[in-house]
Amino acid sequence: xxxxxxxxxxxxxxxxxxxxxxxxxxxxxxxxxxxxxxxxxxxxxxxxxxxxxxxxxxxxxxxxxxxxxxxxxxxxxxxxxxxxxxxxxxxxxxxxxxxxxxxxxxxxxxxxxxxxxxxxxxxxxxxxxxxxxxxxxxxxxxxxxxxxxxxxxxxxxxxxxxxxxxxxxxxxxxxxxxxxxxxxxxxxxxxxxxxxx
Numbered sequence: 001x002x003x004x005x006x007x008x009x010x011x012x013x014x015x016x017x018x019x020x021x022x023x024x025x026x027x028x029x030x031x032x033x034x035x036x037x038x039x040x041x042x043x044x045x046x047x048x049x050x051x052x053x054x055x056x057x058x059x060x061x062x063x064x065x066x067x068x069x070x071x072x073x074x075x076x077x078x079x080x081x082x083x084x085x086x087x088x089x090x091x092x093x094x095x096x097x098x099x100x101x102x103x104x105x106x107x108x109x110x111x112x113x114x115x116x117x118x119x120x121x122x123x124x125x126x127x128x129x130x131x132x133x134x135x136x137x138x139x140x141x142x143x144x145x146x147x148x149x150x151x152x153x154x155x156x157x158x159x160x161x162x163x164x165x166x167x168x169x170x171x172x173x174x175x176x177x178x179x180x181x182x183x184x185x186x187x188x189x190x191x192x193x194x195x196x197x
Contacts, residue, residue, distance in 0.1 A: 057190035060174065064127040065159030065195070066109045067097050073157055074102040075110040079133055084112055087150040090173075090184045091158060096196035099154065110157055114138070122149045122178060125156040141178065148173055148181035155188065159195050163187065 066073050077084045088099035102108040112131045122141075123133040131153050138146055151173045163175045171179060172187040184192075 057187065058194040060161045060163060060191045061195050062156065062159050062161045066125075066127075066129055066157040067159070067196075068107065068109055071096070071196075072098045072100055072106075073109045074100055074106040075112055075131075076102045076108055078111065078113040080114055080135075081133060081138060081146060081150075083146060083150040084154070087147055087154055090151050091154055091192060094189070094192065094196075096192070097158060099157075123153050125153045131157065137178070142180060144180035144182055145178055148179060151181065151184060155184075155192075158192060160188070160191050 068074070075084055084099070085101070091097065092099050100106075108129070110125075110129050110131055112133075114135050115132045116135045118136055119134070121134055122137050123131070125131040133146075133149065133153075138149075141149070155174050160174050163172050166172060166175050166187075168185065168187065170181075170185055171177070172185045173181050174188050174191065
């Protein structure tokens with residue numbers, strides 16, 4: 001008798017097979033052959049399910065963004081956390097859209113500030129050019145939980161929508177929830193590149 005439980009996980013376009021394998025009541029030689037056969041079937045099945053494609057990533061975009069015709073977002077940061085400047089690099093490092101501080105020579109696209117509300121919302125970004133962080137949560141969050149949330153809200157400003165439940169070991173930044181992140185992930189990048197080339 002044998003029992004196998006498996007799950008396919010994707011991270012950085014690589015399939016990881018998580019396998020819990022138990023064998024009972026069979027001899028060693030037969031057990032090795034069965035184990036090899038089951039591993040082969042499970043790995044083949046994992047590969048047949050397929051990887052999330054860049055084309056599928058295009059379905060995770062909003063019907064709005066805050067990017068100007070010059071492919072820039074100009075912002076004013078009135079938040080006490082002052083994290084936009086450090087978080088924006090995670091998106092702008094791909095060279096498609098620039099996120100820069102507003103000056104007297106530019107038109108403001110995004111105003112960043114804070115608010116207080118006892119709710120489950122960490123922050124939000126609206127199509128009217130407002131991004132706000134909820135101090136009810138932000139004051140007690142770790143630096144990298146705040147950093148993830150700022151990257152997430154900048155993703156909305158760039159036109160990215162929320163991801164659904166994630167099969168990834170490391171959830172994409174555009175997944176909802178409070179967790180730490182230092183970088184955007186490949187799924188985030190795929191949506192960004194689908195929108196901006």
